[in-house]
Amino acid sequence: MGISILKGDITLQHADAIVNAANSSLLGGGGVDGAIHRAGGPAILEACRDLRASRYGRGLPTGQAVATTAGRLHARWVIHTVGPVHSPDEDRSALLASCYRESLRVADELGAASIAFPAVSAGVYRWPAASAAQIAVATVRETPTEVDDVRFVLFNDEVYAAFERALG
Ligand code: AR6
Numbered sequence: 001m002g003i004s005i006l007k008g009d010i011t012l013q014h015a016d017a018i019v020n021a022a023n024s025s026l027l028g029g030g031g032v033d034g035a036i037h038r039a040g041g042p043a044i045l046e047a048c049r050d051l052r053a054s055r056y057g058r059g060l061p062t063g064q065a066v067a068t069t070a071g072r073l074h075a076r077w078v079i080h081t082v083g084p085v086h087s088p089d090e091d092r093s094a095l096l097a098s099c100y101r102e103s104l105r106v107a108d109e110l111g112a113a114s115i116a117f118p119a120v121s122a123g124v125y126r127w128p129a130a131s132a133a134q135i136a137v138a139t140v141r142e143t144p145t146e147v148d149d150v151r152f153v154l155f156n157d158e159v160y161a162a163f164e165r166a167l168g
Contacts, residue, residue: 001140001145001147001148001149001150002148002149002150003137003140003141003150003151003152003167004149004150004151004152005151005152005153005154005160005163005164005167006151006152006153006154007153007154007155007157007160008153008154008155009035009153009155010032010035010036010116010118010153010155011035011036011038011039011040011073012074013073013074013075013116013151013153014074014075015074015075015112015114015115015116015149015151016075016076016077016107016110016111016112016113016114016115017067017070017075017076017077017078017079017103017106017107017110017112017114017115017116018036018070018073018075018077018078018079018115018116019065019078019079019080019081019103019115019116019117019118019120020032020033020036020078020079020080020081020118021033021081021083021118021119021120021121021123021125022060022080022081022082023082024059024060024061024062024082025052025059026048026049026051026052026056026059026060026066026080027045027048027049027052028045028048029124030124031123031124032118032123032155036073036078039072039073040070040071040072040073040078041071041072042071043069043071043072044068044069044070044071044078047068047069048068048080051066051068059082060080060081060082061082062082062083062084062095063081063082063084063094063095063096063098063099063102064081064082064098064102065079065080065081065099065102065103065105065106066079066080066081066106067079067080067106067110068080075116076110076112077107077110077112079103079106079107079115081099081100081102081103081120082099083095083096083099083120083121083125083127084096084121084125084127085121085125085126086121086125086126086127086128093131093135096120096121096127096132096135096136097135097138097139099120099121100117100120100135100136100139100140100143101139101143103115103117104140104143104145104147104150105145107145107147108145108146108147111146112147113146113147113148113149114147114148114149114150114151115147115149115150115151116151116152116153117136117140117150117151117152117153118152118153118154118155119132119133119136119152119154119155119159119162119163120132120136122159129158129159129161129162130162130165130166132159132162133159133162133163133165133166134162134166136152136163136166137152137163137166137167138166
């Protein structure tokens with residue numbers, strides 16, 4: 001498996017799966033979530049509503065992942081995962097690691113060969129960039145997967161630099 005980092009907008013990626021840093025409602029939001037829904041169009045929200053009605057009436061729990069259509073994105077699937085809100089009082093890093101592990105598990109189930117991840121929790125959920133990057137890179141390295149192209153697509157310079165350092 002190859003891991004690469006790129007600077008830019010994840011909605012422009014061509015990949016089998018694009019990961020969304022969603023919230024439990026699965027009904028959209030700001031940040032990368034808003035960008036994915038805007039670029040991918042209404043089919044994604046429709047699929048999320050169906051998931052709410054069928055499997056996730058109480059929302060998608062933090063640390064889990066689920067796939068939908070990618071709508072108009074240059075991808076086959078969007079994999080929605082819910083990162084933890086960073087807390088200064090409680091170590092929630094296992095939940096952040098779970099987002100990457102579960103996304104790869106879903107990608108394997110789908111047969112995805114390539115996947116693009118944003119820096120889950122590193123925006124609205126306030127996770128410090130260095131720690132977010134370290135957890136993301138370490139978890140992907142440790143997770144057995146059939147996905148052979150893993151990309152981290154980072155939107156801002158600070159987060160990109162943190163991933164560069166984490167990758168070594
Ligand atoms: N492409 C790649 N990365 C992006 C893009 C983009 N188009 N836009 C933002 N980022 P965030 P979170 C980066 O806030 O912290 C939403 O409202 C951003 O700079 O999108 O997990 C959800 O609905 C940051 O580095 O996600 C939830 O309510 C990273 O993506 C909540 O925010 C993650 O920032 C989730 O918060």
